[in-house]
Amino acid sequence: MSITDVTSSTPAAFGAGAKPVPAKGPDASASGPLAPTIGRNGTVDTVSLSPDAVRAMKAGVISFTAPKADETSPKDPVAAGMDAVLARRDYDLKQADYMRQAMGMLRQTLNLPEDQPIFLGGAAHGLLDKLAAKNGLSKPEIPDALRAAGVKDPFAEDADAEAGVIGIGMPNSGRELQVVFDRLGLTSRSKTTDDPLRMIALKDGSDRGSPLLGAIKGGTLGRLTDTRPGQGASLWAVTDGGEGPNARVLASVRSVGMDDTATDMAAGLLKGLKGLFAGA
Numbered sequence: 001m002s003i004t005d006v007t008s009s010t011p012a013a014f015g016a017g018a019k020p021v022p023a024k025g026p027d028a029s030a031s032g033p034l035a036p037t038i039g040r041n042g043t044v045d046t047v048s049l050s051p052d053a054v055r056a057m058k059a060g061v062i063s064f065t066a067p068k069a070d071e072t073s074p075k076d077p078v079a080a081g082m083d084a085v086l087a088r089r090d091y092d093l094k095q096a097d098y099m100r101q102a103m104g105m106l107r108q109t110l111n112l113p114e115d116q117p118i119f120l121g122g123a124a125h126g127l128l129d130k131l132a133a134k135n136g137l138s139k140p141e142i143p144d145a146l147r148a149a150g151v152k153d154p155f156a157e158d159a160d161a162e163a164g165v166i167g168i169g170m171p172n173s174g175r176e177l178q179v180v181f182d183r184l185g186l187t188s189r190s191k192t193t194d195d196p197l198r199m200i201a202l203k204d205g206s207d208r209g210s211p212l213l214g215a216i217k218g219g220t221l222g223r224l225t226d227t228r229p230g231q232g233a234s235l236w237a238v239t240d241g242g243e244g245p246n247a248r249v250l251a252s253v254r255s256v257g258m259d260d261t262a263t264d265m266a267a268g269l270l271k272g273l274k275g276l277f278a279g280a
Contacts, residue, residue, distance in 0.1 A: 087143040088151075094140040102132040110272035116169050122224055123164030123183040125155035131276060165224045166269060175257035179269050180224045185250045190278040195241055197250065197270060199263065202235045211245035212237040216252050225252045234259050238270060
């Protein structure tokens with residue numbers, strides 16, 4: 001698969017009077033704080049969590065409902081609590097090792113840089129698990145003691161989300177690249193055709209870009225794509241090959257301080273995504 005930039009130039013700063021200032025990450029209020037995972041070469045990879053996941057992952061805080069002492073619940077509450085604490089520690093260690101290995105696979109598969117952190121959001125969590133399973137890496141099961149305490153997989157609710165985001169570089173650092181993709185749209189296209197996608201720069205006042213920007217804001221990609229003006233960011237729409245108002249937008253690419261490499265880096269990432277979805 002190839003990516004064609006029909007503009008043949010770097011887009012203007014997105015938003016009137018935009019200045020090169022650090023941009024905020026995608027929909028931080030909806031995704032919740034970022035949980036760090038140490039990647040290879042000392043980089044810190046992060047994944048976005050839902051509010052419920054944040055509460056579930058708070059270190060050292062485990063809440064559970066102790067069963068009443070009857071014939072169906074022979075274990076006393078203190079013992080049940082200790083089991084939950086020990087199970088949590090063991091699970092966290094296994095989960096951290098799983099994320100380290102899975103992130104390494106994702107970097108290699110999508111040709112992501114080794115020297116920069118990456119972060120995931122939405123459907124990208126499910127993609128990570130599928131890639132790990134495909135390579136024989138099993139995701140740790142939540143122990144029964146934690147399930148009884150109400151602990152849930154913090155990423156389960158995002159696995160089947162319609163859109164996902166993969167970011168390169170730390171959010172708000174002044175140098176980052178974010179690719180937001182339509183999971184269902186990209187999956188459908190990957191399985192039916194190998195025709196190239198088209199990457200179109202969205203410039204202020206462009207007649208061609210306005211309908212595409214509207215499609216991003218009002219469609220599946222809108223929740224995870226930061227389209228605010230005045231952030232010193234450049235924005236592209238990735239379509240099914242069309243460039244008119246009827247073109248289907250399958251992804252958005254947003255760059256802050258990385259315009260020199262954004263097109264090539266996004267092309268490699270989308271090519272890897274297309275391959276993953278085609279084999280799903």
